Amino acid sequence: xxxxxxxxxxxxxxxxxxxxxxxxxxxxxxxxxxxxxxxxxxxxxxxxxxxxxxxxxxxxxxxxxxxxxxxxxxxxxxxxxxxxxxxxxxxxxxxxxxxxxxxxxxxxxxxxxxxxxxxxxxxxxxxxxxxxxxxxxxxxxxxxxxxxxxxxxxxxxxxxxxxxxxxxxxxxxxxxxxxxxxxxxxxxxxxxxxxxxxxxxxxxxxxxxxxxxxxxxxxxxxxxxxxxxxxxxxxxxxxxxxxxxxxxxxxxxxxxxxxx
Ligand SMILES: NC(=O)c1ccc[n+]([C@@H]2O[C@H](COP(=O)([O-])OP(=O)(O)OC[C@H]3O[C@@H](n4cnc5c(N)ncnc54)[C@H](OP(=O)(O)O)[C@@H]3O)[C@@H](O)[C@H]2O)c1
Numbered sequence: 001x002x003x004x005x006x007x008x009x010x011x012x013x014x015x016x017x018x019x020x021x022x023x024x025x026x027x028x029x030x031x032x033x034x035x036x037x038x039x040x041x042x043x044x045x046x047x048x049x050x051x052x053x054x055x056x057x058x059x060x061x062x063x064x065x066x067x068x069x070x071x072x073x074x075x076x077x078x079x080x081x082x083x084x085x086x087x088x089x090x091x092x093x094x095x096x097x098x099x100x101x102x103x104x105x106x107x108x109x110x111x112x113x114x115x116x117x118x119x120x121x122x123x124x125x126x127x128x129x130x131x132x133x134x135x136x137x138x139x140x141x142x143x144x145x146x147x148x149x150x151x152x153x154x155x156x157x158x159x160x161x162x163x164x165x166x167x168x169x170x171x172x173x174x175x176x177x178x179x180x181x182x183x184x185x186x187x188x189x190x191x192x193x194x195x196x197x198x199x200x201x202x203x204x205x206x207x208x209x210x211x212x213x214x215x216x217x218x219x220x221x222x223x224x225x226x227x228x229x230x231x232x233x234x235x236x237x238x239x240x241x242x243x244x245x246x247x248x249x250x251x252x253x254x255x256x257x258x259x260x
Pocket of ligand 1 (some may be wrong): 006009032078080115117
């Protein structure tokens with residue numbers, strides 16, 4: 001039995017679609033990754049866990065991993081490709097570096113899947129694009145954005161065919177800036193769209209005014225401000241799934257309804 005955490009999220013939802021016999025961690029039944037004592041029922045009979053860590057720090061991760069290790073033998077952890085450039089650029093990269101260490105020291109047979117920036121982050125522009133043709137937000141360095149369905153497809157291969165002690169990095173096929181992504185999205189929507197970079201202080205103030213928690217705002221602005229450009233493009237999706245990583249245009253074509 002495979003337990004899928006984050007099963008309603010961008011990646012976990014796709015993992016569940018591709019592995020319908022897996023068990024989703026059901027938050028409605030009280031299961032909470034921050035409260036290890038709530039996990040025994042979900043872990044009963046489980047051999048392998050797909051772990052999405054939805055918090056901003058690694059606090060509590062050791063206790064959760066201990067609870068998992070009392071039942072399961074193997075773990076596949078969804079990390080970030082930003083760890084590749086060193087853990088100290090921003091809080092989210094730090095979080096994933098700390099989780100990778102905790103997973104490696106958990107006693108479980110582990111595989112780490114480092115994912116590049118999700119194409120689905122562009123869904124955050126939907127509100128602005130329903131109101132106009134300009135996306136405003138903090139600039140962030142170009143990376144090879146990846147379709148969450150490809151992350152999930154790779155995760156499924158690793159869940160079914162273990163690669164113990166391996167760290168895999170999954171990226172999309174091409175390095176794109178924010179402006180590139182907005183232009184490609186415009187082509188999919190048959191509209192001329194542009195990106196306007198907002199100064200970081202202004203973006204921070206706007207996010208706080210929108211009611212986002214301060215720690216989340218600092219994490220988002222920190223990664224936008226400090227992560228370096230990444231020219232890393234891997235062939236991991238092709239090698240593990242047999243299909244090339246989907247382009248951002250393919251992701252956009254599949255998601256046009258979200259912008260209407
Ligand atoms: N976005 C990116 O560009 C990017 C890149 C690399 C790595 N990552 C990492 O990917 C992970 C997020 O993956 P995602 O986007 O697929 O997820 P997501 O869409 O953000 O969804 C979060 C998931 O976690 C669940 N969750 C939230 N709080 C929980 C709790 N206390 N106990 C158990 N489950 C809880 C949510 O369940 P409910 O629906 O019940 O709330 C939901 O299924 C994060 O670790 C992020 O840092 C993201």
